[in-house]
Amino acid sequence: MIEKILSITKRTRSTPFTRRVEAAGVKSYAVYNRMLLPAVFESIEADYWHLCEHVQVWDVACERQVEIKGPDSQRLVQLMTPRDISRAQELQCLYVPLCDIDGGIINDPIAIKHTKQHWWLSIADSDVGLWAKGLATGYGLDVTVNEPDVWPLAVQGPKAEQLMARVFGDEIKSIRFFRGKMLHFQNQKMLVARSGWSKQGGFEIYLNNAGLAEPLWDELFRQGRDLNVRAGCPNTIERIESGLLSFGGDISGENNPFECGLDAYINLDADIESLSHAKLTALKGHHKNQLIGLMFDRKMTFTETKISFLNQVIGNITSEVWSPKHEKHLAFAMLQREYLQHHSLIEIDGISGRICELPFDFEN
């Protein structure tokens, strides 16, 4: 990973957890929604193994919430996504690609329904608040759009449930995947959901009182000492092994959700008002490229991100990493479907790799 020196200006926001993150020995940051996101503690590989075996506390406060409140809230959220949200339950979390009228992806947040008149979008790295507010203004919707003082903290890893039960009580165990409950920490009620940007299991705590950030962090560490808890962050190795896409890295406004394999989150047959439905209906089955996985038996050093075949560029690598667990080099790539229809292998730098559906299946 390339590293530079980052000058912190007021435009780069710290979080209520930053002091603890620093004390935990963070080695580098990324900037995400103009906020610090820890990137490495010990090393990417050491962080990875620890995440797969124990439990980590992640400062993901940069997953900013776009809060939409008012009578037209659900209508606005539905306009933004091609996924049918009409049957969402309260405190349910839904992965929702947001698309513009051309089908381009604006962001891929988790939508959280508090009530029909009160939604949060827990966003990836783009100003969804401006998009939502622009639409609301233009359509004359009766909503307010805000960024509330909510600071997500993720607890991830196989021992996450055990740790969370100690801090929030056994009710944690009854929370199903992508569901939330309002639970207490020091008399403050906050949303806790079973979710997070890893496939190691865990929770996200939507802390709504910055003054409790350090007490919460400290309590998780106190209760988790025998579980080998430590500070962590979204991990490149783990997320690529798990097939988790990064907005801004693997997908962008240039892509439509079919290209990105997000078909499961598009309900074209639903009778809903979604501003991308017309375009996506026209695009379906006709998109030119497809995001797929590549698997190589040896460690690769890609000299460029472009992928060529018979001297023609047919795609590009969007993410890649060596998997120490599976001893494979893994990549995500956007490739022409025409190539994919006729090939199950691809040659890069003279090495042949297997084309895989995502998420990767390491059994076969």
Added chain:
Amino acid sequence: MIEKILSITKRTRSTPFTRRVEAAGVKSYAVYNRMLLPAVFESIEADYWHLCEHVQVWDVACERQVEIKGPDSQRLVQLMTPRDISRAQELQCLYVPLCDIDGGIINDPIAIKHTKQHWWLSIADSDVGLWAKGLATGYGLDVTVNEPDVWPLAVQGPKAEQLMARVFGDEIKSIRFFRGKMLHFQNQKMLVARSGWSKQGGFEIYLNNAGLAEPLWDELFRQGRDLNVRAGCPNTIERIESGLLSFGGDISGENNPFECGLDAYINLDADIESLSHAKLTALKGHHKNQLIGLMFDRKMTFTETKISFLNQVIGNITSEVWSPKHEKHLAFAMLQREYLQHHSLIEIDGISGRICELPFDFEN
């Protein structure tokens, strides 16, 4: 200035000039519109003195262009800003606060009119493209909104005109402040404007061919050798001395333009369709706070950004720096107007400072 290690992911874009910036010995970066913006070369103070005396080449490609094209372009730009743009000339640059219906500042770009049906917004650090596209979608406007492949390069400092004339010809000299011309570099036609984020004079080149980035950089350095040209970047000392505000630092969506002293860019009497006009008309004269300058005779170390008076918080410091030229400590602060009506001094950490209008007047 606080410095951290920045992990460069694909979300942090480099620019067509980054290789030259690195070769020139950049010491640190900021992240601006998810793109690298050089922050320091030699030191902030050494960079400052050089900027005031010679000529610098700045990679400000992170000033992304939001391109608005189509029959409703001018209508959309006018909706976004309370400034009357109806009499703008072609290739004129206008500083335009963009405001939402509550009068909050979305961004403060330079609007550049190519034609009535073709505008650029050269933006500060927020996703104006999403705001513009949301409004266009909601209002059903006949426009397209894009981020074109345009990479601004600034040439700033007292010798900027001399250097630019060598590279682009004497026509440069006829460009008035905040006006542009289409000029050639190696047979490529591009916009060159007399503008830039310093008060040392200079130009911004809107390079529209990434392949010419290094040839252009190299030519500026070749032609500028005897002018003592070097790589630079927006400089905190210079911009505070000059009273230049930073969006995201000094002003944000929480502020209206009156608070920020931007009255000159609000035309409430003009017969225009601007979505903030109603709210700004109601706010005028009733805003609670005012961004002003503070000047101290000695070097300050502010222990906090909050400013108190008689145990009440009355404002906060948004930027501050020691001016080596004027031997004053300068700050921008947002202060309650009620305090300002009765005081011309402020005491911070036991030291008394003078309250000044912006830009600072160092003669008095």
